[in-house]
Amino acid sequence: MPSGGIKALKHRYESVIRVHGDYFANPIAKPYTQSENIDLDQLLNECGEVSFDIEISETDVLKALQSINMNKGAGPDGISPKLLKNCAKSLATPLTVLFRKSLHQGCVPDVLKKSRIVPIFKSGKKNSASNYRPVVIIPTIAKIFEMVVYGKINTFVNGKISQN
Structure with missing residues (x-):
């Protein structure tokens, strides 16, 4: 060319x-x-006294590592899901330490916050940006962290719902 x-x-x-x-x-x-009329104090008062501490175990992390879809591509971190799944037993301990420390300190490492937005075509004319939806590609380790935390929150919320 x-x-x-x-x-x-x-x-x-x-x-x-x-x-x-x-x-x-x-x-x-x-x-x-987006609503600007949400009163956070009112929402918290309605919830009452609910204690929720997330305890992440090595088993939780290992299960998440073993369940990751190996057919997905690597995130912006360049780490392939296949690598994480194949090395799950070796990575479960260090990732558990990282996730616990992140939750304890209330801080997520910057490298896990990096993402990439990819426009995915929906339908219609391909030359119109409104016919695309944005998909966020996050680091693979952040996906694992998200899976573990989601599992804990889901279990907690479902337990509260079934009590009422």
């Missing part, structure tokens, strides 16, 4: 990226609404 062709192609992709970026950053384009 001549160098002019490469420049034109690069310009075209940069233009597409800019259009999608502008569209997804525009709050009017988002298909949900």
